Amino acid sequence: MILRRGSPGKHVDYALFSDERLGELSAGGDAAAFEALVCRYSRPLFNFAYRILGDYDLATEVTQDAFVRLYTTLPERKSDLPLRPLLYRIARNRAVDVLRERKVLTFSQLTPPEDEESPVAAIPDPAPLPAELAERHDLQRLLQKAIAVLPPRYRQVVALRYTTDLTFAEIADALEMPENTAKTLFQRAKAMLRAALRDQL
Amino acid sequence: MSREPRDDVDELFGWLEPVEPPAGLVRQVLRRVEEAQPPARHFSRELAWGLLDLAALMALTLLSVSLGWTLAETGGLDVLRAVLENLELLADARGDLLLAVVEAVPWLHLVGLVLDLAVVYVLSRLLVGELSRPGGARHDGVSQR
Numbered sequence: 001m002i003l004r005r006g007s008p009g010k011h012v013d014y015a016l017f018s019d020e021r022l023g024e025l026s027a028g029g030d031a032a033a034f035e036a037l038v039c040r041y042s043r044p045l046f047n048f049a050y051r052i053l054g055d056y057d058l059a060t061e062v063t064q065d066a067f068v069r070l071y072t073t074l075p076e077r078k079s080d081l082p083l084r085p086l087l088y089r090i091a092r093n094r095a096v097d098v099l100r101e102r103k104v105l106t107f108s109q110l111t112p113p114e115d116e117e118s119p120v121a122a123i124p125d126p127a128p129l130p131a132e133l134a135e136r137h138d139l140q141r142l143l144q145k146a147i148a149v150l151p152p153r154y155r156q157v158v159a160l161r162y163t164t165d166l167t168f169a170e171i172a173d174a175l176e177m178p179e180n181t182a183k184t185l186f187q188r189a190k191a192m193l194r195a196a197l198r199d200q201l
Numbered sequence: 202m203s204r205e206p207r208d209d210v211d212e213l214f215g216w217l218e219p220v221e222p223p224a225g226l227v228r229q230v231l232r233r234v235e236e237a238q239p240p241a242r243h244f245s246r247e248l249a250w251g252l253l254d255l256a257a258l259m260a261l262t263l264l265s266v267s268l269g270w271t272l273a274e275t276g277g278l279d280v281l282r283a284v285l286e287n288l289e290l291l292a293d294a295r296g297d298l299l300l301a302v303v304e305a306v307p308w309l310h311l312v313g314l315v316l317d318l319a320v321v322y323v324l325s326r327l328l329v330g331e332l333s334r335p336g337g338a339r340h341d342g343v344s345q346r
Contacts, residue, residue, distance in 0.1 A: 034231075034234065038227050038230050038231060042230060043221075043222055044219075046220070046226065050220050056220070059222075060222065060226065064230050067233075068233050068234055071234045139216055140216075144217075162214045163219065190210045190211075193214075194210050
């Protein structure tokens with residue numbers, strides 16, 4: 001695939017195009033279409049990677065790698081997977097690779113459990129967190145720290161849920177798991193987050 | 202996010218502010234993508250090498266025919282025929298034979314033929330190299346960043 005500009009003198013507002021259309025045009029070598037995709041998704045993708053990795057530079061690297069991988073994948077892309085979950089899936093896989101390089105993870109941490117029952121799920125839902133917490137000066141650090149201590153597979157669901165506008169169906173596609181599993185993981189992750197944040201108060 | 206019921210954790214993480222990516226992230230991504238592209242195929246270059254190769258092959262044909270005619274005119278073919286028919290001449294009259302060959306062979310034609318052969322070889326290599334480049338898309342206006 002060779003990137004090239006569209007017809008000279010012909011103004012096209014790529015911001016109006018759907019992801020799928022931009023993907024098709026990019027696969028055909030339209031540089032402006034691919035640039036529009038990068039502009040559209042660089043920020044959310046970076047934030048997703050940052051929430052998983054907790055490292056600014058690594059998140060930058062993963063974001064770049066994900067787009068390069070998407071670019072090479074586009075020409076032979078399967079049409080059954082929409083572009084948005086595909087992009088997050090690529091970024092997630094790259095982020096997992098980076099996590100593996102930094103720290104050895106067990107296979108069970110990266111794959112959904114067979115047994116849906118977990119002690120974490122049994123944590124009772126306590127009273128609402130104090131509203132004052134939102135006003136704390138270090139709220140952002142606190143929230144990031146809470147995400148960072150989650151096991152990776154929970155962290156991925158939380159990062160996708162809270163940093164993107166993906167639906168659970170799309171999150172499931174991105175993480176290559178059934179939608180119900182994604183929802184279950186998210187509920188468990190929230191219980192963990194609640195417990196972790198309660199400790200901070 | 203979809204319209205799922207929101208609880209206190211959702212509300213709290215609603216305060217999670219997006220982190221600003223590096224200023225040049227889009228530019229960096231596009232540059233890396235540009236670097237990841239296979240070398241572009243140039244149709245004009247392929248055509249140029251092809252035409253030059255064809256011209257060199259035609260010149261090779263003409264030079265070969267011309268060399269044959271000149272050899273016939275200068276008696277070079279007779280010398281060669283005599284040697285092939287009587288190989289003992291190589292041993293008995295080596296000096297005379299060598300002198301006859303030096304006089305009969307049209308050296309200028311021969312040098313031209315060898316040079317043209319070299320040109321055909323080089324052009325053919327260039328043409329094959331150009332045609333075997335990956336990336337089937339034609340190079341017509343690649344964006345340069």
